[in-house]
Amino acid sequence: MSSAVVDLDAACGPEVGGKAAPLAELLRAGFDVPPGFVVPVSVFRDAVAGLDIAGPPQEVREKLLATALPPSVDGAIARALDRLTGRSASGCVAVRSSSSSEDTDRRSAAGQHHSALAVRGRVGVRDAIRACWASTWNERAVAYRALGARGGRGGRSDESAGADAGEMAVLVQEWVDPQVSGVMFTWPGMAGGSGAVTVIEATWGIGDGLVSGRVTPDYWTVDGTGVSARRIGAKAERGDRVGGRIVTSPVPAADRARPCLRDDDVRTLHALGVRISQALGGPRDVEWALEGDRIRALQARPVTAELPAPAPQVPGRDVLRGVAGAAGTATGRVRHVRGPADFRQVRPGDVLVCRETDPAWTPLFTVAAAVITETGGVLSHAAIVAREVGIPAVLGVEAATARLAADAVVHIDGDAGAITLVGPK
Incomplete structure (x- = not known):
């Protein structure tokens, strides 16, 4: 496949990446999938061909964000975008990563690469495509692949998810305004x-x-x-x-x-x-x-990892309960994390306690024993990644950061969604 742009209903094979290929298959089978087009990995391959991608990830990202698209590619994207938005009431599109290393049957890479919502115009779409390419080397994607190579905490190795960054196709779809x-x-x-x-x-x-x-x-x-x-x-x-x-x-x-x-x-x-x-x-x-x-x-x-099986609600010394997000148990010291500025305070074996997690927090999963959040559900990106790498998670715990003191020792049961106070500071 050598075209600079492939209509989604004709997309297939590894050139269109892990996100676009199944959606294309569903679209051809008559499912209601928003129409769109794919900028295949061949365009990404050409974009990185002249770059030193063995250098520091930040430098690689900066180079890709500054890369000028060849006129033939730029023109093909512009024409495809005009066709797509010409029949759209909003004039907007969603621009989403579709890496060859994401959305596989072993590793989802949930939330690890870039997506841009409600993008308008050729310049915005062009910038979003480059941002998707550059996200191959962002900190969370690199950390996620490293976890995959080691098999996470659960010991399930996946060599293809390790040092191999894969190749990035980009999916551009008609915007949907949902209730x-x-x-x-x-x-x-x-x-x-x-x-x-x-x-x-x-x-x-x-x-x-x-x-x-x-x-x-x-x-x-x-x-x-x-x-x-x-x-x-x-x-x-x-x-x-x-x-x-x-x-x-x-x-x-x-x-x-x-x-x-x-x-x-x-x-x-x-x-x-x-x-x-x-x-x-x-x-x-x-x-x-x-x-x-x-x-x-x-x-x-x-689906890359099973959800926790429903566990009975057993009365006891539980100080907090929430949604069982990722199975397993762990005991560790509470570490409050409010944002990236707190990352350096996290030590191996700590229990992350936060209002919410973000895909950018994936590097913390390399050291944390467990995760507790005040918001979120069992199908969120953080819960999916926690299950894949094998650390327990309890989500949607009201006022967790206020009710669990920093440095307190807690026991987390990710199957039951239970948190038990083991000791004070």
Whole structure:
């Protein structure tokens, strides 16, 4: 494949990367996937050919961000963008990484590479494409690949995820303005969907707050008999497009307290998840958006690690409870982390306690024993990465940073979502 741009409905093979290929397959099969185009890895390969990519990652990023696209490539992207936005009400697109090393059946690289939302115009799209390329060498992606090469804490090695940075295709898609967005994990069960189970998380507006862990979403488990479990999340904020930018606003109290999906919507999502999993051949992590009466599929990567099995609520000395995000147990000292300035204070074996995590915090997963957050859900990027690298996580723990003193020793049970105070400072 040598074209500078490939329409999404014709995209296939390793040249279009791990995110674009399954979406293209779904689009050809008749699923409701926003149209778009892919800038394949051959263009990335040409862009880095003259660069010293063996140098420090920051220098590589700076070189790629300053790289001028060849006129033929720039023109092809501009023409494809005009075709795409010419039929769009908003004139906006989403620009997302599609690396050959992400969204595989072993490693998701969830949140590790760049995505740009509500991008308008040729200059904005051109800059976003370069930012996706450069994110191959950002700190979190490098740390994530290093964890993969060592097999994480769980000892599962994946040599392809180590020093090999892969090659970056970029997916440009028509923008979707959703009322509700979310993620679902579906295990398809037997032929015909018998025995299929879907876990769904959802929030108001754009799903970026959910996947990044800033929002504690609503939650459902669905099987062939219907909804078997549900939990209403705080949903304290929402993101929406205003012009060419994303604006975050507080959610009114009444909307925080009510579910953002009806049971009919939940059952429809379950059926869609089963169909997607069967079409692509195995359990799937599907990002979706509810736009009007349409459910649009935005991502369909393999599920890389099992969710914690439901554990009984056993009375005891638990000081806090939250969402069981990643299985396992650990004991360590509480280390409050409010942002990158606190990273240097984290020591091997510490328990990270924070309001939320961010994909940029992946390097901390190389040293931390466990993670506790005040917001977030079991399908957020941080929870996915914690499961992949084998450290327990408990999420959505109200006021965790205020209620767990720095340097206190705590025991975390990631299966039960329980935190027990072991000792003071």
